[in-house]
Each structure stands twice: as structure tokens, then as C-alpha cells.
Amino acid sequence: MSNSRRDFMGMALGGFTALGGIGALYAMKKSWDPLPSVKAAGFTTVDLAGAEENKLVVEKWRGKPIFVLKKPKDAKPNDRDVIIGDDRFHVSIGLCTHLGCIPAYDGAIQKFMCACHGGEFDTAGINLPGLPPPTPLEIPPFKIDGTKLVLGEAGPEYQKMLAAGIVA
Amino acid sequence: MARIENAKSIGEWLDQRIAIETLKKVMQTEYWIPKNINFLWAMGMVLAATFGILLVSGIFLLMYYNPSVDLAFDSVNYTIMTEVGYGWLWRHVHGVGASLVFLIIYIHMFTGIYYGSYKKGRELIWLSGMLLFVLFSAEAFSGYMLPWGQMSYWAGMVITNLFSGGSLEAYGLVEWIRGDYVPGQAFLTRFFMLHVLLMPLAIIGGIVFHFGTLRIPHVNNQDSEDFDYAEAAALYKAGKVKESKVIPFSPVFLSKDVFVMGVYFILFFFLVFYKFDFAMDPVNFDPANGLSTPAHIYPEWYFLWSYEILRPFSKDMGLIAFAIAQVIFFTLPFLDRSPNVAPANKRGFLFHMWFWLLLIDVLVLTFMGKLPPTDATFAMIGMVAAYSFFALWILLPIITLIEKKIKE
């Protein structure tokens, strides 16, 4: 029995076994994936019908706080606004872009103020200059469904903002 | 510090630092195994492979299992079985593996008894192996608690009740073991700890020890022949492989192992995918209910022979018999008084019969352990089988003392 025949058989077996190993690794990778129920829970619907003007509403989406603010009529319009009928809303992930604290909203001065290091954002969520936060509050993917807002789904309005580079 | 020169290959680099060439020789290419063996000699590696599979499938189950009495059942039967990608595969593999590991353990054990692989220098191999059997039994029992089905709960109740010691009425001990008056949250989490950490560590240690006890006496062979390993090794290394009585562990013995494993895995996965009720009993798919006992409670098949020994006797006698049955196999090297190291069919009629009677008796005990003891015929057969079990062990030293010494 030649050495080479032996080696060939050994290598053939080894290679075939490796194929099986790859199959097993694939199954293991799938087991590590987020569960369907977790992925499904990644969509939150917010009904904006009864929203009060200049009053901040905080929702939860994928474990993060979401700011929903019905902008006061006198606030400056902005391309980042979510428009529903005649109303303009500000929707963003309520985490300061500096180090992640949750800013508070002061309706009297119409500004988001972060207690941690003094960051400030306007009613469009844009960071005021000269302060620690480097970028505006991030806008999560959203879809408008009548008077409802579906967080987690990227609707056409969101896609437009994304293309214009103004979501964050 | 060893003299380090520029290594010409990765192998040489490693060899300079961890003597990998020596390691390869000692553990593989010059670890000598007898050539005169059959497929039963592969059972050890089949067990190692099955243990490995149980470990890996267990890892993925562990990622999603929840050891809380309210959530355990659904974490297994809903989350793992329906939500987790391939979760059903790990669950089935783990359940079937846990059952098959005992089939192979029993085949491995009875192979050892048949060929006298517990005698004359090999006592520790036998004892460490029996220790592994006990550790695997504890691992299996603790694992069965985890899905928290009806059988988990009631098996837990019945087996921990045994520790009350019959007339000793040690109910305090039973409660201490459970951590509660009945199997509950404390019971579940401590058996979770045993199953996931303590027992696996002990088993790994046991396996290493078991392998260690093999080195000096060497693996046995089909004729239980005691030959000169140095001489045989020299023949093999000189290229006289046909005349040599040994083969190297790697790649020669390993190649036979791998083939046997292939056959085993065909059976294994057939059971995993199509016929698994023997390993995943329907009764355990009812969630645990402390207020409702199932019509039939029985342990997993591999515990049935020993469970049956409890039944025919009175309460205290049954417990004593049960305790003796757990340890009697340990005494085999010492109860066998014959100097003959030979396969059972060469050891004279008496011992040869003793072997087959023991095997059949354990099989009958297994059947009776599952059948309802309320049936008079089954109860009678069970009693005869239990008494026969002890008779066989009492007879062993007598049979082996009068055994004729085999002429060399």
C-alpha cells in the first residue's frame, strides 16, 4: 500500500470532515443570532394624534429613549422635522451625542439641556455651537402611518433625510 | 534555558519550546496499541466523541436555558425548540447523546469484563472507569431535572426521597439535599450548578485520570495476551509491521476508531432526527406539577436495572440492596480470585456462563424496572432477577477460586 494512497485517503477524509465542521459552525452561528421575538420587538408604534404642543414625550425603542416633541408653532421649520398634517414634530434618539446622557427639555426656552456637561440642542435637535456635543441628536429610522409613527422602519421621509445626510 | 537556533519550520519552532515532537511520539506515533483488537476497542474514543458532542450541544442550550421553575420548561420547549436557530438540533442531539453515552458505557464495561481488562495491573483502569460511570450517572440525573417537566419533578422527588434511609427517617437530610421541603427553585438551581459546572469538571478530571491509568499496563487485546511491548515496538519501527504485535495510536489505531465512529454517527443522527422518544420521554413534555403525579414514573432506561433492585425487597432491605448494587461493580477486580487473564470463553465453563448470565440478568432487571410492579408476573420475574444478581456476585469469588489455571 503506497504512502501516497494512504495520504490521499487521509486528506480526502480530512477535507470531507472539514466540510461537516463548516456545516456545524453554520448551525452554531445561527444559534447565536438574535431571536425572532427580539427582532420583532424592534418596532415601536407611537400615536401622535393627541400630542400636546411643546410638551416632550419619551418613548422606548430598542432599549433607547426616543424624544417626540410637537414643535411649537413659532419654532423655525427644519428639514429634520417630521411633518404630519399641519404639525411639525421633532423625533430623535434621546441620548446626548457627547457621552450618552439623556438631556432634559426646557419648554420655556425651547431647548434640550444636558445636565452632564452642559450640552444644548434646539427644537430640531441640532447641537448649539461651542458646547461638548459634536453632532445633532440622531434621528431613528421611522415611517409615517396616518397619525402614527412606526419606529424601526425606514419610510420614504426618513430615506430622504438619510440621503441628505441630516439624520445625525 | 535550551539552546535556541533559527527554526526552519513552525514544527521545529514549537519543538524547541514545548518539545512537540516528543509529545507527538509519546501520545500518538509511538503510543503502542495491540494489533489484535476488534471494533469494541473503539468504544473509548466513541465515548470521548459523544462527551464532546454533549459538551458542545450543552453550550448552545446553556445560552438560552433559564433555571427558574416558572421559566425553565418554556425556555427549553419554546425558546430553544422554536425560536433559536437550530435550537431543536442541539436539544435533540443533547437528549439522544445523553442516552447513547450510556449504551456505549455499558458495551465498554462489559467488554472489559469479558476480556479481563480489570485484572493484574489494570485494576485502576477499571476503578477509574467505574468512577466515570458514577460521575456520568450524576450528570445525567442532574441534567434530567433541568427541563422541569413532570418526569423531572417526580424523578427528583422519588430519588431524593431515597435518602431518607427507610426506617432511619432522615427527612431532614432529604430537605437539606433539596434545599426545600419539595423539589423547587433551590433544588433546580443547585442541580443546574452540578450539571453545568461541577460534574463536567469532575468528568474531565476523571477522563484524564482514566487515560493516565492506561499507560503503564497498556490497552488489552482479544487474547488478553501479555507480551513484550518494547520488542513489538522495535519490530514495528524497524518496518516489520506484519510481525509486530503493536500498532501506533496515530494514525493506525485512530483510523479504525474513526471508521467505527462513522458507523456510530449514522445510527446517532438517525435517532436524533427520526426516533428519539426513548431519550425524550413524552411524560416530560407535561410541565412539572407538584399536585399531580403521572400514572407511570420511571427513570431513564440506563438506571432501570438498579431501580428494579429496590423494588422486590422490603423498604430497608431494598435500600441496602440498592446501595450494594451501586458499588458492587467496583469490587470486580478483587472478587475475581482467578489468576487467569483471558477472554471469558477461554476461562472455563463457569466464568463464561457467569458473564452471559450477568448480562442477561441486568437486561431482565432493566425491563422489569420499567414495567408496572403491580402485575404479579412482572413482580415475580423482577424478584428472581434481583436475587439472581446478588447470587451471581456472591458466586463470583467461589467460581474464580476453583477456576483451572490456564497453561501458558
Added chain:
Amino acid sequence: MNKELKIFAVVAAFTLALYYGVEPYAHSQMHHHVEGQGLVYDGTADIEEASKEKEEAKKAFWGEVKTIAALKGDVAKGEAAFATCAGCHNDAAGDMGGVIPPALDHAGSLYDRNYLIALIKDPAMAMNTDHKFADTSMHPMGAIKSMMTDNQQIADVVAYLKAKKNGDVSPRDAYVESCGRCHANRYDKWTQVGFIPKTKSNIKTGQDIDNLKFQQEVAVQQGKIADYMGKLPPDLSMISRARSHHFLETFIENPQSQLHGTAMPRVGLSENGMHKVMEYLEFTGDPSKPAREAAGPWVIGFFILFTILAYLWKQSLWRDLH
């Protein structure tokens, strides 16, 4: 080589004997075999099992059912008479003596014709739970005995159900209508009062009041069912793996045959109804079955090939040694 095959044969024989004794044989001894009726609802089993005192009454009852079955039902008249049923069997139905009356939207396709006739004639007798009532009018649906006495009218209503309430029913709806008012199925989020609604918690307190209110509704109804039945009918999420298919079919067809004295009523499923309900039970109890049976041939095929390659490798190493 011959010797090895002999040894393998011995090992295989003992293993197969072990399997036989521990599985098929033991289970045959633990569970006596119950023959089904082939989903024919004519009271044969009821009369056979009946005690001396009940036997005559049962014979008379099922005899009368046969008489009504021979009548030709008028669908239009049946629709008009159905208004009597809709008084209790409607979407707004609440608890009635321990059960919420099930919806009849697919009653025609789910249930057997003979059974429906028997049910309207005397619910407790048809369901084979008359042993629980001194007077079967005390059954939650027992009032129908005095409300619909005309045999022709019964035939009309059943004809209506069979003609108009016989649409294609999904496995889930089959379960909800025929089992769901007593048996929850948590793996599909079904409770005796309905599917668990999607609710949101109060972000300030972390409490989900709507969910808590629903849980209370479920708990209250379950209490009523448990009081009426004697115990809470089990959640059936995993029942298809906890009992054999044969057990489930014969049990649903005539609960008394498997669990004598049980409070569970005969369901009266037709072949289509049984098929749909079983499909649903397998969906919640063993949803990985399709994936498992699809993957099986591949994995086993892999190992067959593996074994062949392993054998060839082994041969290449061992040939020279003998």
C-alpha cells in the same frame, strides 16, 4: 473480519432486545390500546361503556339522533332558527356557567353532522359527560333541550350549519373554535378569553396596566372554568409531544375511553376538523418537525459518505499489517 461481524451481530442483537423491552413492549403494557370509532358518532362506545342504569337511556337517545338524521333539513328555515343559537354563540359572549360559548363560524366544516344533531338534542348526552349531571338540563347548554324541541327544526339548523357555516377553516381557527374556550395555548399566545393583545408599558413606572388587566380577565375566567370542570383544562402547547397521535385522536373522539370519568366533553370533530386541530397542535408542539425532517437526510447522508471514506482510509493503513 468474520469474527468482528459476529461480535457486532451479538452487540446489535442485545441492543435491539434492550430497545424492544424498554420501549415498544413496556409502553404496550403501560397503556392499554383503545380502538377508535373512526369518527363515527352513533353512540356505540357510549352504550358499550354505559352502566346498567344508563344503558337504556343512551340507547334511546342515540336512536332518536338516528331518526333526526334521516330527516331532510331546510337551510332557509334553519337560518331563521339559528337566531336561537346566536343568542349565546356570538362575539360578545361572556361566561355562561363556567364556559364562554364557542364561536360557530365554521361549525359546519369542523363538526360531524350526527354529532351536531345529538348536541342540540341533548348536549350532555352527546358530549358523553352526562355522568356529571343528575339532570342534563343543568349543563351550561342544557337549556337548548327545552328551547329547541322539534326534531325537524334541529335537522334544519344542522343543515344550515353544514351549508353556510362550512367555509375553509385554518388550523388556528379550528383550535380556537373547538378547543380554545377551555384550553389555552400559550406558545401561540392564546388564552381562554382571546389572544394576548399587544400592549405597552408606562415608560415612567415600567408597569403595563393593559396587560395586567388582560391577565386578570384570563385568571377570572380560568377560575370559573376550573370550578365548573373540577380542574383547569391543561394548556395544550406541548400536548402533541406529550401524548401520541393515536391517544389524542381517540381522546378527542371519546374522552371517556381514555380517561374514564373525565369532565372533558366529546368534541365531535369531523375528519376535516380533526385534521385541522391536529395540524395546529403539531404547529405549537413540534414546529421544528419540517426543518428536522428536511435536514435529516443530509446529515445522515454526510455520515454515510464519511464512513465510506473512513473505511477506505482505515483499509489503506491496515492492509499491510496482517
